[in-house]
Amino acid sequence: MDVIEETEVITEENLLEKTELEYRFLDIPQNTFFSILFEMNRYFDKSFVQWIREKNLKLTQDERNALRKYFYYGDKKFLAEAGVKTFPQYVATEEDKCQVLISFDTRTKKYDAKKIIKSIQKRYQLLHSKNMHDNSEVWLNWYEQKREKFAYSLFVFEYSMSDFIADNFSIDNILKTIQDSYARIENYRYFVFKLEGKLFNEQNEDVTWQTLYKASLYAENFMQVKNFAPFNQNKRKKKIKKLASFLEERFSFSDDKISDNTINQNAESLAEEFYQNISTGYKFSDCLISETQNNILLIFQKITLDENPIPCPACMSTIQNGNSYPEMFMKSYECKNPHCPERSKSGRGKRFTEYSAYRYFKLSQKKAEDEIDLDILKKWRKDVFADRNDIDTMLIKLYSFSGETVCFTKEKSLTENYKRKISLYKKNAEKEINQKENAGDKSNKNKNAGNPNNEDQNKSFSSFESLPIYQLFYKINKLINFKHGSKKLSKQIEVFNQNSKTGLAELAPNQIGSAITSPPYYNAREYSTWENLIFYLIDMMDNAKTVYNSLIPDAFYFYNIGDIVSQDNIYINSNMSKRRLQLGFLSALVFEIAGFNLVGNIIWDKGEVQSKRNSTTNNFPLYVKCINVYEHVLVFKKGRSKEIISSVKKITPVIKINCKGENIAKHTAPYPLELVELLKPYAKDYALDPFLGSGTTLLWCKQNNFKGVGFEINKEYFELAKENIENYQRELF
Template identity: 30%
Template sequence: MPFEGSSNVRSGGKRMTVTSSVKSAEEFKVLLADLTGLTGSLSDDVTVALEKLLTTVGPATSVDRQKVQSIFYGRLNQKLTLNKAATANLYSKAAKVGVTFNYPTKKAISWAIDTLNAKDLEVILTSAWPGHAQHSVGLEELHPVSHEQTKKALQLEAVKPSKLRKAHSRQVVDDVLNAAAGPLVWSVWEPRNLHQYFQEQTGGVPYTGEYLQDLQLQSPQLFNRDHALAATFVGSRDASKDYKSLRAELTTWLSSEYSKLNNYGFLSVIIDAQEIQEAWQLACDLVLYGEHFIESPVKNMFFRWREVMRETMEHLPHIDAEKAQFELANEGYTYRDQFVLVDESGKQQRLVLLMQKNQRDETPVPCPACRSSEIAGNSYPTLGVKSWECSNVLCPERSIYNRGKRYSFKALLSQAAIEHPSNEIPVESVRRWQRDVLPFKTDGEILHMLVSHYSMVGDGAFFYNVPEQADQEIRAQGRHYTLVTRGVAAADTDRFWTSPLFHRFSSVPSSPIKVDHDEPTAPLKAQPDWQVLQGDSVQVLAEMPPDSVDRAITSPPYFNAREYSQWPNLYCYLHDMQAIAREVFRVLKPGAVYAYNIFDTFDNERIITFSDMGKKRISLSAWTVDAFRRVGFTLRGNLVWDKGEIHGKRGFNSGNFSPFYQSPFNCWEHVLLFQKPGGRNDDLNTDLLENSRSVARIHPVVKIIRGENRHGHTAPFPQELPERLLEGLPQGALVLDPFGGSGTTARAALQAGCRSVIIEQDESYVALSRRLIEEHQNGMATSQGTLFI
């Protein structure tokens, strides 16, 4: 007999619900059609799965129609995010009076709204926001969607899909109906019975009730957290070591810790910028080594080395493919963040590097939603992190177009950190560390942050070479601490710096440009106040005589960050930047400085894979330091450009006050100060190099006004920055900018009484820079004339 549904009747003034049952796949289909209003057909595999479920678990005998509707439409609301506005309204009301909710509370609030459960919402808010009633916060005031609206939204998706790429290419009515079968199954039968059924049906361990507990019984190695955090201090006891010895010691430590660190564990290097002379050189080298020290032929479809080699060789035909060995992948830690801590005067005190171990792990992980081990695993959301896709056709979390739920153990671990109350990080700590440039207090506070932000209660943490005062400040926090002295024996890590990785971009051009520099070139003969030269920087610089420029200042294009800065892959970009740096090195006077503003971007290097899985934080600064060192430059320091508060507030922690989710706003950029060796001991660079361990807080250029770029260039840097980088130069000194852009460096040079030569390849930017420089020069003349009068 078909499912008759239920009706509400009144008896003695009370509302009662008539119940019924689902005894066959046909009755289930009738109910599904009634609740969705869709006329599609269920696939054979869904029908077979339903019949097997009915045979093994048994029919649902006491089906409460009202309860089924609430849960079923609630799950659809989650899939379609139909109550996004309602929940945002509640959070906005709360934020206005200083009330915030943690992730578990937000999850409970969303479910109460999606299921139209006013009673549950009241209970949650009474606990999390005792004064909510005074602010008219309740289910009625939030205006969530009704069951009928949910039903109509589902029907619309079936005929006009809004979340599907190439929506016109296929009909999705049947997909939407089949995707709705899972949520209905989990609304009709008890979830506990279904969990047990799917877990045991597909060969999982016996069901205990807790997903992570069952998973731990099945795969205990996944949960080993005895070495989940490692950190080392580099300070006074290392100051007397020569640079190569210290680097070898620390790269050996990085390699050793990788083998000990639990997967998805964190590693940190804390460098005392006052004690370690080459602090920034060391920071860059450790990031570069840490991310690439494992060299092996990866037997996986995502490693596209043949395409990488082809693209690179087309751009750089003189690269020696035999030495480059493109078939070898370079892997290691994942670079996560870098904090700069400063004193009251703006002097850099500590550099805190943060990396994470994300090692590919093929251990099967059952679906957290339905507990089924009927899974497929052929994808990686990010490099090193394996994801799985649930193949259970009755899983409640299939997408609206009937794709299986994707998940990874790393995400499950992060979720576990959220849901365990003891892991919650104090609000003041989250706010204190939300920017990556901040005041330095104590080394103990740094350790306290690393523990609470990047490990869980019960984890093992290993701290190396901890200063005595920091040792005394460490709080228990429910972790297991081990204090260790870092070993000094160094393995053969020097080979890394001559490995095939660097042969893929760093080489001497096969046909170096030859120019007779006996006679000064025409552009420099007249020695005008400024010149904007159009063309490729390597070609234009080749026309300039050697040892003729007093200082170079630039902000180069960032790898694939703008429409005008596109390269096939990172190797091609680094080669081109190095080729220009080689010419800049030649034209600089001995002892002159090259100030190089660069930002660590988030993109795909395109040296492993071309898909979104390759997107990551790219340490352009670390690559730059290595490439420029091979040209002959010496890194003298890094003037940190602090751009101030971030306006967007996106990408921080998504409102989660728990470990693994704390990702500070990237508020600063590097201004790497390279020096050409040699020259007499003069005072030209003293002022600038004294600032090489400082922080300059300068607001970026506001170029977008009411949606329009009023500046003309998509990535200008503020004039105040090159003005600061010109300190110490005498009147008439010659300044070079090989990436002229909108002429900011030239305008700053005029302001400082210096001459300038800027090079720009784009014709429109050449015109823009000439116009802006002329306007600035005319403005200076007018100002001086007014003062004279």
């Protein structure tokens, strides 16, 4: 039901009087005029959606739009367009008509009446034209002109142990290819790092996940952008100030400290250094893992700031405003053409991005070779997949459209190319391509502020250690001090209501032989209170280093963490900074800097999770994505390891909510006992959980006759943990 701003007594006479006035003025038949108002106001959308659900219709975006037209206008051609045999039409009562009319009247007074009326007229005209709202051909032709001639729509960088040997066990070549690929990929399209088999270093240690996390963090951070309007000097200053005072709160920067301090910097200059530019690169999208971990795919999207105007998908005009960013560097426009048929009921122009428009028009073409068949959809529903040999087919089908060019780095014989142009990447051909590009039409070039090759003001880093995010944590690590206390643990199970950083420092050395935990999640739950992702990582690193110092040599630390979709708030505090945060890989970064070695990653396959993130009914490229069903259990060691520890484990998550919607676990994020079982082969002396929560780790220790020590900062959870552990005792006797 729409909100009516003004109340007015409606009588049959004044309604008719009004209607007559409006529709005469617009020259639109009365019934159609009402249909337009209902459609614009989305007046009956609720019942429309309900009908779709009741009839269990699976529709593409286009079919749904057509069906909606039928619902409001009753023209059978829309029903045919939607591919649906029968569907109800809305039934408007006289009262509904009154209300929508009052709403229209109010809006024309409150907002720009001319714009609203022109938009209604355009809607009416287009209602009778053959290709209503369908600018596919014109828009896509425009895009073809604009499209960079030598760019790939999908770039698949394939890597395996033989390449690693050829690269002398160095990751530099991987980083270089990531950097080089960036300029070769069309804006908003995907780059895939496809790893086949494990990687071992010269000492025969498994460095697969070390390589993956470095490649992934490098891909997201290898470029520096100086100017991005929403991150202005004022915002920059505020961010620097906040980070500096956070660092000062946590660490000692006193003058005499600086004099013998290896970093020789104060908090302000550390913060300034980090915030000098914006670290950017590809945007991390997904990490797909096969059940044997024999195939791992890191998937990234390129998003470079492009200020060029884009024709409005609804009216093809380029009269537009562009001042908002749904994502960092992704420009969104608002159509300013008064004749645009897609104005909202208040006369607001249509909002669009180049990516959304392209995807939409390609979808509306409904080409058979673009459609993703059910077999592929079924097999690639989840991001943990059965080992298979059709990975290339999946990548082609999910991430490119027919007619586009897909680049692989290894020669292959595909049984079918699905009407894509398949290209082989040759490093040495780079120069040739660059020359061709330079000779090409310059007017077509984007103003690529984020492209390292086009803009002098931006630079990119060639080594992992030179990334500002690495540098920041490398220096912070040097500021973390630790001294052992003298407290001896004596009971089999020791539980403390304390910050684990403080508690661990009170303990005498050589008591803790292993650790397992699931840390608090950055801004995901009620106990998360960090200003931004960097602040969170600083605290986690501080804690990790304390655990490192408390552990005996060669001890293992199992760290359970999943990636989340959230705002990183590093530069901008808005939805613009919302993305899939690589919490797993970022944790690996700070743990390794703190002294640990990442010796493996046990993928906890949780099965199907209820996440709407990737749900779509459009079985077309760029719409379909695998659902995230796993969390990492990163395996760190205080020392080196030749063991192969990584695997994929299916473990059912704890069911927290009962059928009445109550949280029976009484904690928001408990992990299952079966997960703690992973520690069994490595548990020695006391097993530690620095973030105890509901006490699962210690309950497992109790059940399995291990000694255990846990810290929980929250009083309520501490009591809950104690209760859970004691209850087990009672059950025994």
